[in-house]
Amino acid sequence: MAERGLHVTGVDSSPTFVSLCRQRLPGHEFLVADMRSLALARRFDGLLAWDSFFHLAPDDQRRMFDVFARHAAPSAVLMFNSGPSHGESIGAYRGDPLYHARLSADEYTALLDGFAFEVIAHAVEDWASGGGRTVWLARAVA
Structure with a gap:
């Protein structure tokens, strides 16, 4: 998705995985959170x-x-x-x-x-x- 020019917002409960994503895809947003309680106040x-x-x-x-x-x-x-x-x-x-x-x-x-x-x-x-x-x-x- 990022390679196609889309802005990516990723969510994962693993800080290690989120850190890896931040390193591999700078300029995109990655959050440590539980998807079950996600409330980002945006669409x-x-x-x-x-x-x-x-x-x-x-x-x-x-x-x-x-x-x-x-x-x-x-x-x-x-x-x-x-x-x-x-x-x-x-x-x-x-x-x-x-x-x-x-x-x-x-x-x-x-x-x-x-x-x-x-x-x-x-x-x-x-x-x-x-x-x-x-x-x-x-x-x-x-």
């Missing part, structure tokens, strides 16, 4: 929750749609990835346990609709562009 044309959102518990994921809506400018694009079907699991990353939670596609669609987002595209286990991820693309509607 963005695009929101991306990539490889992060599905690490939240189901109830936290449900509450995130209000956070997305409060930060979405008119016609903003929201993209996030989820698992392919409802459930919870513990995977592994570099030998450490890693929690994943997923709502059903119907529930994600209902949440998007309930917070005035329309689904533009949804691909389940998309190997062509998402590396096997289930991808959601939505747009804020008035």
